[in-house]
Amino acid sequence: MTPVIAINDLFTRLGGLWIHRHLNLEIAAGEMVALVGGSGSGKTTLLRQMIGLLTPTQGTIRLFGEPLFGGGGVVRERALRQRFGVLFQQGALFSALNVFDNIAFPLRELKCFDAAMIRDLVMLKLEMVELLPQHALLLPAELSGGMVKRVALARALALEPELLLLDEPTAGLDPDRSAGFVRLIRRLGDELGLTVLLVTHDVTTLAALTTKVAVLAEQHILAHGTLDEVRQFDHPFIRKFFHPPS
Amino acid sequence: MLHAHYSETQSASDSIELALTGRWTLRALAEKGEADAAWQNRLRELGRRHVVRVSWNCLDIEALDSVGALLLWRSWGRKLPELLLMRPEHLHIFERIAAADGEPAAVVLPRSPFEGLIVLGAGVLAAMRQMRDFVVLLGQLALDLLHLLRHPIDLPGREISANIYKSGVRAMPVTALVGLLIGIALSYLSSLQLRQFGADMFIVNLLGLSIIRELGPVLVAVLVAGRSGSAMTAQLGVMRVTEEIDALATMGVSTSLRLVLPKVVALAVVTPLLVLWATALALLGGMLAAELQLGIGYGYFLETLPKVVPVVNLWIGLSKGFVFGLAIALIACHFGLRVKPNTDSLSANTTAAVVTAITVVIFIDAVFAVALRGIGVPKL
Numbered sequence: 001m002t003p004v005i006a007i008n009d010l011f012t013r014l015g016g017l018w019i020h021r022h023l024n025l026e027i028a029a030g031e032m033v034a035l036v037g038g039s040g041s042g043k044t045t046l047l048r049q050m051i052g053l054l055t056p057t058q059g060t061i062r063l064f065g066e067p068l069f070g071g072g073g074v075v076r077e078r079a080l081r082q083r084f085g086v087l088f089q090q091g092a093l094f095s096a097l098n099v100f101d102n103i104a105f106p107l108r109e110l111k112c113f114d115a116a117m118i119r120d121l122v123m124l125k126l127e128m129v130e131l132l133p134q135h136a137l138l139l140p141a142e143l144s145g146g147m148v149k150r151v152a153l154a155r156a157l158a159l160e161p162e163l164l165l166l167d168e169p170t171a172g173l174d175p176d177r178s179a180g181f182v183r184l185i186r187r188l189g190d191e192l193g194l195t196v197l198l199v200t201h202d203v204t205t206l207a208a209l210t211t212k213v214a215v216l217a218e219q220h221i222l223a224h225g226t227l228d229e230v231r232q233f234d235h236p237f238i239r240k241f242f243h244p245p246s
Numbered sequence: 247m248l249h250a251h252y253s254e255t256q257s258a259s260d261s262i263e264l265a266l267t268g269r270w271t272l273r274a275l276a277e278k279g280e281a282d283a284a285w286q287n288r289l290r291e292l293g294r295r296h297v298v299r300v301s302w303n304c305l306d307i308e309a310l311d312s313v314g315a316l317l318l319w320r321s322w323g324r325k326l327p328e329l330l331l332m333r334p335e336h337l338h339i340f341e342r343i344a345a346a347d348g349e350p351a352a353v354v355l356p357r358s359p360f361e362g363l364i365v366l367g368a369g370v371l372a373a374m375r376q377m378r379d380f381v382v383l384l385g386q387l388a389l390d391l392l393h394l395l396r397h398p399i400d401l402p403g404r405e406i407s408a409n410i411y412k413s414g415v416r417a418m419p420v421t422a423l424v425g426l427l428i429g430i431a432l433s434y435l436s437s438l439q440l441r442q443f444g445a446d447m448f449i450v451n452l453l454g455l456s457i458i459r460e461l462g463p464v465l466v467a468v469l470v471a472g473r474s475g476s477a478m479t480a481q482l483g484v485m486r487v488t489e490e491i492d493a494l495a496t497m498g499v500s501t502s503l504r505l506v507l508p509k510v511v512a513l514a515v516v517t518p519l520l521v522l523w524a525t526a527l528a529l530l531g532g533m534l535a536a537e538l539q540l541g542i543g544y545g546y547f548l549e550t551l552p553k554v555v556p557v558v559n560l561w562i563g564l565s566k567g568f569v570f571g572l573a574i575a576l577i578a579c580h581f582g583l584r585v586k587p588n589t590d591s592l593s594a595n596t597t598a599a600v601v602t603a604i605t606v607v608i609f610i611d612a613v614f615a616v617a618l619r620g621i622g623v624p625k626l
Binding site for chain 2: 079082083094095096110112113116117120121123124125126127128139140141159160191192
């Protein structure tokens with residue numbers, strides 16, 4: 001089976017510095033992979049390259065076996081983009097639209113459902129992320145941090161993606177809410193058969209959520225494997241990350 | 247990839263067996279698209295049939311997501327059919343749908359017969375709230391000024407200076423260009439008319455009076471409202487969206503003193519100066535065009551100007567500039583502080599600030615024209 005994400009010999013140069021060099025990573029369908037690394041190690045840059053917001057200096061990224069910038073025009077690129085959903089760190093909800101319209105937005109863009117179907121779908125997504133129907137009419141500014149994340153997750157899931165990319169999903173949430181949100185992602189991932197890639201620096205999130213861990217340090221993927229395998233890897237960064245001196 | 251598909255078999259006279267196959271997913275269904283409305287209608291018809299027994303065999307569905315499931319759910323009339331064969335992992339999706347279902351439809355408020363009156367009343371109340379907020383802002387600024395008299399150390403000097411630079415110095419090229427071009431156009435067009443009456447010499451009176459007293463201040467005010475007014479509203483608005491204003495307030499920094507006052511002071515100082523600058527360039531443009539068109543020498547023009555246009559007109563022009571600047575800054579800040587934390591409100595308030603500022607400028611100009619009608623206009 002073709003891997004969902006395949007990064008081959010990626011180089012990135014930003015502001016005169018090499019961020020990534022000889023970076024290789026493959027993620028198979030159904031895996032939940034955490035991408036960890038120190039501040040400024042280029043995790044978010046890598047995520048933005050995967051979703052096509054940045055182009056790598058050199059090397060290729062393939063999603064579902066297809067390059068994102070492979071020609072074939074807008075239609076092919078849009079079809080590929082509909083196969084993954086992204087949860088941005090701050091949620092990136094459209095501030096002028098209420099919760100309902102935020103989730104309905106990608107569905108309306110498809111232009112193949114009527115209003116009643118869209119309403120049912122939005123209500124279903126709200127239920128999936130454990131929000132109540134009456135939350136649908138709130139504006140993003142009226143939501144708490146945890147709710148913003150849930151709405152953003154519902155919007156990311158609106159187009160039934162096969163791949164879900166999360167940038168620091170628990171950043172800015174208190175431990176209790178963050179645990180709840182992690183449980184939610186885990187449950188939805190299992191239920192919908194998603195492949196999940198998340199960028200995080202929170203070891204608890206990572207332990208609760210992921211099947212595999214990829215460590216980004218020294219400009220490439222230092223280690224990639226199950227949590228236990230990665231823990232065994234002998235490297236100063238990994239030692240510090242997983243066994244912080246207390 | 248197999249698309250969603252079903253086949254009907256009439257097993258007995260009163261029963262139909264439906265075998266569903268393929269991928270019942272958003273992507274597969276979206277590709278089928280509009281062309282298959284008939285297909286969906288038929289499915290719905292089968293789902294609602296009560297006379298014949300319809301049995302649904304869903305075991306061969308390859309993939310089912312919530313869109314496909316919802317499509318089936320809707321054609322079943324929002325409940326599971328009696329005769330259904332389905333894999334447990336697919337059945338699970340319907341449990342979720344059933345849980346999400348059943349909440350009441352969005353509440354539609356009954357339309358009142360006094361709809362028009364309500365809209366009108368809401369508009370009046372909103373306008374009154376606006377006025378009240380504006381008066382509050384003015385009062386706050388007055389208090390700030392009193393505070394500054396007693397504590398001159400709190401004078402936001404750096405902010406005032408920055409605002410003077412941003413909305414004054416940086417506005418010089420554009421005001422110069424517009425002034426020069428308007429001067430040329432006005433002089434050129436008037437000279438064509440004046441020549442017909444042989445009144446060439448009056449070009450100086452005409453340009454001098456109209457530009458110094460009227461056009462200079464109004465042109466500059468419109469430019470300043472569009473340029474600096476909108477920038478001020480947007481800046482305050484974004485600070486509101488990103489909670490920077492709240493952050494300042496918690497540090498004990500007065501919003502009005504630190505953000506509003508410097509803008510108001512800067513525009514009040516800078517607009518008369520810009521009026522002077524633009525007026526000078528418009529007269530220069532007019533002078534150039536008069537020389538080219540009517541052969542009126544620069545020397546004559548400059549010599550005649552102070553004789554035919556009383557100097558009080560310049561003071562009127564400059565005071566207009568001062569009042570316009572004050573009004574534009576106050577309006578811009580008023581709307582900037584009303585921005586709610588969303589992008590729509592930001593754009594609506596920026597538009598409102600510019601439109602209101604220009605309208606108010608024209609209104610004040612009319613008031614000036616009526617109030618000062620006997621001053622500075624040479625009697626014949």
